[in-house]
Amino acid sequence: MQLRNPVLFLAESTDLTVNAEEAVEKISTFNKILETKGPEVLSFAIRVLLVLVFFYIGHRLIGWVRKIVRGSMERGNIDTGACQFVDSLLKFGLHILLVLYLANELGIESTSTAAIIASGGMAVSLALQGSLSNLAGGMLILLLKPFVVGDYIMEDSHGNEGTVKEIQIFYTKLSTVDNKTIVIPNGTLANTSLTNFSDKEYLKLDLRVDISYDSDLLKAKALLYDILDKDEDVDKEREHIVFVHDLGESSVVLGVRAFVKTEKYWPTRWRLLETIKLTLDENGIEIPFAQLKVHMDK
Structure with missing residues (x-):
C-alpha cells in the first residue's frame, strides 16, 4: 500500500x-x-x-x-x-x-x-405632434360637424371613401362598399376638403351614354326617358332630363340626369346602367367603342 x-x-x-x-x-x-x-x-x-x-x-x-x-x-x-x-x-x-x-x-x-x-x-x-393634431382634428369634427356617424364621405386628398362607423379620439373609421375598414387620422380629415354624400336627402345622378352617329337620336332619347319614368327609385317630383351632352369624335354623347335618395344612389346607378345597355341593344341603338378608320387612296 x-x-x-x-x-x-x-x-x-x-x-x-x-x-x-x-x-x-x-x-x-x-x-x-x-x-x-x-x-x-x-x-x-x-x-x-x-x-x-x-x-x-x-x-x-x-x-x-x-x-x-x-x-x-x-x-x-x-x-x-x-x-x-x-x-x-x-x-x-x-x-x-x-x-x-x-x-x-x-x-x-x-x-x-x-x-x-x-x-x-x-x-x-x-x-406626439401628429397625435395632438389628430386630437384637435377630432374636436373640430365634433364641433363643426362636417359629417356624423352614418354619413357616406370621400376625403379628397387620397380619394378614400366609405360610411363613417366610428369617430375616435385620434382616428375616424370608414367602412367601404366592399366591407373594408379605412382608418383615417382626424387631423387629415380636419385639414383637407371632403365630400359628404349624405348631407342631403337626394343626390343628383349623372350618366353619360354614347350612341353612334348612325343611330336614331330621338328614338334613343325616348328610350332613356322611358327607363327613367319606369324606375321606382328615380324621384318623379324632381326634373329628370335626357340631353345631348357632347358631339364626340366617334359618338354622340347623351346625358342622363335624375335625382335619387342618397341611400339608393349606388344601387340605382348600377341598375340603370345595366337597363340602358340591354334596352339599347334590343332596339338596335349602337353603343360604339373607340376606333380608328383608315381610308386607302388608290
Whole structure:
C-alpha cells in the first residue's frame, strides 16, 4: 500500500479549510443582507402585488364609468360620434391618472413625477405632434360637424371613401362598399376638403351614354326617358332630363340626369346602367367603342 505524501495531504486539508471558511463567510454575509434588506424587499414585493391588484380593480372601474357615461349620452340622444369621442377620451385620460396614482403608491413621489413630466414635456410634444393634431382634428369634427356617424364621405386628398362607423379620439373609421375598414387620422380629415354624400336627402345622378352617329337620336332619347319614368327609385317630383351632352369624335354623347335618395344612389346607378345597355341593344341603338378608320387612296 502506497502512503500519501504528508505535505500534499496538509496542503489539501488547508485548501478545504479555506474553502469552508469562505463558504461560511458568504452565507453569513447573505444572512446579514437578508436580515437588513429582507423586510424592505418583502415590503416592496407586497406593494408591487397590491399595485397590480389595484390596477386590475381600477381598470374594471374605468370600464364601469365609461359604460355609465355612454348610457347617459345615449339616453340624452347625443350624437353617436360625440359619444365615441368622449368614450375614447375617458379611456385614455382615466388610465393615465390611474398609472400616475399607482406610481405614487410605489414610492415615486408626485413632485418627482411632475419634474419628469415637465422635463420630458418638450420631447413628448415633439414626438406626439401628429397625435395632438389628430386630437384637435377630432374636436373640430365634433364641433363643426362636417359629417356624423352614418354619413357616406370621400376625403379628397387620397380619394378614400366609405360610411363613417366610428369617430375616435385620434382616428375616424370608414367602412367601404366592399366591407373594408379605412382608418383615417382626424387631423387629415380636419385639414383637407371632403365630400359628404349624405348631407342631403337626394343626390343628383349623372350618366353619360354614347350612341353612334348612325343611330336614331330621338328614338334613343325616348328610350332613356322611358327607363327613367319606369324606375321606382328615380324621384318623379324632381326634373329628370335626357340631353345631348357632347358631339364626340366617334359618338354622340347623351346625358342622363335624375335625382335619387342618397341611400339608393349606388344601387340605382348600377341598375340603370345595366337597363340602358340591354334596352339599347334590343332596339338596335349602337353603343360604339373607340376606333380608328383608315381610308386607302388608290
